[in-house]
Amino acid sequence: MPNLQLFHVPDRLYKALLLLFAFLLPVETLRASQDVQTYTSQGLVVADYQVIDLPGSDAIDLLGLRYLLQLNDWLYFGLGAHAPLVRGDYGGFMTLDATLHAQYNLYEGLFIDAGATVGGGGGGSSIAQSKELSGSGGFGIGYIGLGYEFDDHVSVGVNYAYIKFEDSQIDSSQVNFFVEKAVDYTAASYADAGKIVPALVKLLGTKEHILTFEMNNLFQIDPTGSNTKTVNTIALQFSHFLDDANYLFVEAEIGYKGLPLYNQILPGAGHRFSLTPHVHLYGQVGIGSGGYSPDLIDTGSGLLVYPKASLEYLPGDDFGLALSGGYLAAPTGTSRNYTLGAALNYHLSGAKNGTAGGRTFKGFRLSVFPQSELNVKVDGASHHDVHMLSTQLDALLNPHWYFATQVSVAYNDYLGYPGYGEILAGIGIQNRYTPSTRFQSFFQLLLGTNVDGVVFKPSVGTTYTLTDSIAFYAQVGQIMSVNSQDLYREDRPFSATSVGAGLTYRFSLP
Template identity: 45%
Template sequence: MTNRSRRLSSALTLGLLASLTAHAQDSTPPDGSLRRHDALITLDYQKIKVPGDAPIDFMGFHLYHPVGERLHLGAGVYAPLVHGGYGGFMAFDLGAYLRQPISGPLFATAGLSAGGGGGGRSIAQSKVLSGTGGFVKGHVGLGWDFGRFAVGVNAAKVKFRSSAIDSTQANLFVEIPYSYLTGPFASQGTPLSAADERRAAAEVGENMLTVTLDNYRQSSPQGNFKGTLRLADLQYAHFFAPDTYWFGAIGVGYRGLPIYNQVLGGVGQRWRVAPNWALYGQLGLGSGGYSPEQIDTGPGLLVYPKLSAEYALSPTLGLSLSVGHMSAPKASSRNTTYGLALTHHLRPSRAGDEGPSHWQGFRVSLFHQTDFKLVYRDIARPPLQMIGIQVDTPLNERWYVPVQAAVAYNAYLGYPGYGELLTGLGLQSRAAASDRWQWFGQAMVGANVHGTAAKASGGVRYILDDQMSLSLNLGRLEARSSAGRRFSADTVGLGVDYRFSTPTR
């Protein structure tokens, strides 16, 4: 990635952090009760020319928060669907999005983003297609607002550093505005007031956070990889009817093909069959793979129907077993799947429930990380520059569960697409309402591109207000491949934390 691109990525990151801080401070009500926030989801689709090769198409998903009346800042993901043979290509970015009304429902848009990712038909071809993995995108266009959603088209420019992708093309988009309610982070673990209880029961829907260890047993595999693929999957689901939900999920391989990746969205249905038992059926569509040379997902399109049986361990936790069938309709990959999952149900108390609702805290951190003093196979390697996200779920004042994902925007061993996915347990100092400093440490396990990984880190957090804080941490990452080859690196990370609570039983 060029210095200019790095500066753009850093500027977007800092701008996002500053704007979220300002927005959070402006939206905090004096009574500290439930507060409403606005946001914008965008879906876009574009077909990108690749000189001397088949084109690649990108389906994009982005989440933006408003900064003032016209400007939005946010983050998102791109993945291919039906063109080319680049299944497993995936890229993440941070961006600014400007929306300017013109006349009536007609509006203009402009945007700029930068990020990292990559992929290709084979591991070797990914260097040609994705270069270093760093990319920038700019676009301008027009849209028509229908009220509950908007559609439009813009001219987009996408460029990956030192790669074959340097294209200008039409980009179709859909905007979906939405709003959500949160409470004060400091109220974590305490009961809701009577007024908040009534409002939450009327306005807050049920949500689910699910962590799954999934296994894909291949049927007649055509790629070079013939074994069972093991993935860690994180899914968020929101109920738009009492037992019907939409969901989004991202999965990453931790054994078999480390850092195999997929992103899925879809709908699901719940059937309550006994007081402590429920069945779930869901259908997911999305994109994923590693490279078609290794596992043949073709252009990337995936279809994943799945059935699971859940036992309620408590009113908020469920343990489930699942079976399903993952297929790539435009390629040969067919997989029987089975998995074990833990689900955290987030919903306020309803009529007939035992006990009041309480606040469940969350901390979402956007960070920049440098892996330095990097050694692989006893040879020193250049540092890795990464952007990432971490979601912390507090268990009490001291302990929390972190889930961390990061992707590099420069090349590793000459190839794009280095990534890490980790989870574990964290410990932090108590922080009273007047405290500004908080110490923390965390131990996590997961995977990087080589295989099983472990990371220990510690640092300090500066608390700006109830919603925002800044964090600095130092750590050590160790990983080993299936062949026993060792990866090690020291890490330093700087991030911003968005802190909030949601009502749950």
């Protein structure tokens, strides 16, 4: 197979797209404030914890984090992840999963819940042992239990859960404990994106939110694992402000060079210091899980602690540029790292998103879909199809352009091992949506990483309106390794045709 020098081939295309982007971005950004019909969207933020006994090996404990969108009085659907904390030696084990959850009130605050989770992922104490622990990577969870909701809409409870990874050691029933918090916020139709709500209109839950895309570097301090390189990563962080200064966040980070597919997920809390109207200092601490396999980078059981500071400059209301530095440590392992990164902050909604005349509604699409990579070639040799669970979040910049992030995790093996994944980000262009528009077609260019390094993915697709907020979603594209500047393994150039279809949830936030 010919060597794909992708950084050289699309050079003119990149320049043309940037010029087109600059030309279109100011067009039709804001519309008049007439007749925005808002509604209250409800959901649950859930954390659960379970310890799984393994035959012939140390037990693994899993912390699950997920957001569940309420579909009706008792049914929810959402996305989440699982990762280990303090048991065994499984740092870097990680999953992406989707959950259908039912919850019914029995008496006052007492409720019964049940649900099913499917997804993909994996890991182990070493690359070889990951086959035994995670099998092919596909898994399912079923659970049923009881919970109690307190007056502040915080609930606690216990479930009896069964979890099984295909062809693996994980095939077990156990008790898990959960905590959930009900959340409400104001939303509007996807068609209302770009409209302005007058400043006098009071809206529920219009706290500020920030989506951060960061290029980060982990500089290892006296590493004891076999991988001693600096790990270059891509990080995505979502921050929810409780007031003007304090916020909660969740960060997902994945390696693209030095140790491709190194991964971590960290929830935490932070504080913002406003030095001037355009300069902000952020301080935050995350506690979560991550790594790759402890023989390569010793994060032990997976537990990570990550204090970090960043300095942001805001040239306007929506986008901020930031530099960050931190210290990442694994308390149950030997991994210690200094970090240094550069980030783009997109202020999605809330206090910082407004004009003197009010708040602007911004449009979003959240798509969940199975995705298959067909005609897979690795170093010129044919490989079987790779099947993944994928989710993509699109944030509209104006009616024609959007910023996209896509995360995928395989539920079958790649080169005989579990845990293949991709994380991608980029820009897309589409036809303008109106309530009478049934089809909305798009073209997008995404850049990111898979298990062996940097990949490039152009794709086209369409959405077909089913209801005001739900649409059928489909995309097809080509994914290719970027074989230049040591951004991909020389012995594993990768290419595949990508096909996916599922559902999209569309909405706008003030």
